[in-house]
Amino acid sequence: MTDSASRKEYYDGNVIFYFLLQGEGRSVIDHPTLYPWDSGPAVAELQELLCAHGYKLKIDSNFGYITEAAVKAFQKHHGLRIDGVVGVQTWAWLMQEIKSGVRVLRQGHRGADVHDLQGLLKLYGFGTPRDGVFGPDTKQAVLEFQKAHKLWQDGVVGPITWTVLREGKPLPCPPEKRDWYINQRRWW
Numbered sequence: 579m580t581d582s583a584s585r586k587e588y589y590d591g592n593v594i595f596y597f598l599l600q601g602e603g604r605s606v607i608d609h610p611t612l613y614p615w616d617s618g619p620a621v622a623e624l625q626e627l628l629c630a631h632g633y634k635l636k637i638d639s640n641f642g643y644i645t646e647a648a649v650k651a652f653q654k655h656h657g658l659r660i661d662g663v664v665g666v667q668t669w670a671w672l673m674q675e676i677k678s679g680v681r682v683l684r685q686g687h688r689g690a691d692v693h694d695l696q697g698l699l700k701l702y703g704f705g706t707p708r709d710g711v712f713g714p715d716t717k718q719a720v721l722e723f724q725k726a727h728k729l730w731q732d733g734v735v736g737p738i739t740w741t742v743l744r745e746g747k748p749l750p751c752p753p754e755k756r757d758w759y760i761n762q763r764r765w766w
């Protein structure tokens with residue numbers, strides 16, 4: 579943890595979430611509240627996280643009815659308020675429960691898998707703050723790791739980089755969620 583960072587507890591009635599505060603009180607879980615029919619990069623990150631949790635979605639940056647159904651199923655599974663709105667609690671659950679190696683990581687991503695990535699990079703001797711945020715320092719450490727292991731140097735942690743980081747151990751598969759979406763429009 580850096581000198582400018584501190585921890586803050588958030589209790590939702592069931593679980594205590596720890597948020598790392600950066601500088602002037604900006605939280606790692608500082609994502610916008612997303613509503614159905616929103617669009618943009620935050621929605622794309624939401625869709626990536628849902629895919630990593632086993633919900634099969636098209637990552638198109640649009641919070642449509644299928645993304646809403648996946649959010650509601652995720653909220654139900656974790657005992658959250660089922661409203662289809664992605665607020666602080668939903669973001670926290672999405673980011674804390676994600677396994678390393680399930681999604682491709684790039685600059686701007688946050689979560690437990692980024693925290694694990696930073697720990698692995700430190701084990702290999704590539705210094706980066708272990709704060710759960712894939713920032714410029716983490717990208718530089720990834721680039722150095724990729725160069726040292728003669729991998730494609732793009733600063734993105736995809737399946738090949740994950741496999742090398744995990745010393746050849748197979749990557750985990752996201753748990754497949756079944757029966758979370760029923761297409762009401764199908765009549766056949």
